[in-house]
Amino acid sequence: MTQHIIDGKQLVSDIRGKLKEEIDALAAEGFRPGLAVVLVGEDPASAVYVRNKAKACEQVGIYSEVHRLPAETTQAELLDLVDKLNRNTSIHGILVQLPLPKHISEDAVIDAIAVEKDVDGFHPINVGNLSIGKPSLLPCTPAGVIEIIKRTGTDIAGKRAVVIGRSNIVGKPVAMLLLRENATVTVCHSRTANMKELCREADILVVAIGKAKFVTKEFVKPGAIVIDVGINRLDDGKLAGDVDFADVVDIAGPITPVPGVVGPMTITMLLQNTLQAAKTLRG
């Protein structure tokens, strides 16, 4: 019984295939979307993601450039680069990889990115537009989560959705997007009482808490959709999600394994955002 395990490869290749068609059509008109990725310092995990992003861009025909800056880069130097990228007309998306070294204010850097080029959807204007239901660039992981749920064939409207985690980059925006799809949304966090009982009410359970194998079968209603956003490196070097997959897989409905679905979908949504930004900026 594995047909309810969501196939990330299939999902991602479907969407990237459609993006490529659209990008090829733009190329025929002499226009090419461009993404700039900025990496400050030497975090090895970040280096892997940045390489994956560049590879994905190449796959669909998006121009990409990676700016690797030393860990000692000052905030002023980084802001100067962001300013140049804001004014560079062949760049339509700017992603500054987080976290940044402690001497640089992430807020200051995010605020400096042109709203139209903010393909992470982290700028306060994009966050605000999401929350009041106006068009905006959506944060990639949350947008990917909604896309995954929709592609299971589920009608989100009227469903009970529970999100575990309330971060600005995943939990809160996922809750906003589920609300926009007319789910009834509950957000759980470290101070939530009766978390298992609340989660067991969920038709859709999204887990972004950052604790390996936190969610066991006592959290899951039989047949519920389980989306695991966690990526935790275990002592043995393997990756594990926030969901104890082996424990939950037999009781859950459609479920995402880690690695394989949410991560690659995040990158796919980054490609989609870059295309969207490019079309907007082109006018």
Ligand SMILES: Nc1nc(=O)c2c([nH]1)NC[C@@H]1CN(c3ccc(C(=O)N[C@@H](CCC(=O)O)C(=O)O)cc3)C=[N+]21
């Ligand atoms: N400004 C900014 N935007 C981000 O979107 C951003 C960021 N900073 N900082 C770091 C996190 C992390 N992140 C991932 C994206 C894809 C995978 C991914 O594709 N993971 C593969 C496995 C990769 C592996 O083997 O390590 C998977 O889950 O199947 C993982 C993590 C984006 N992030």
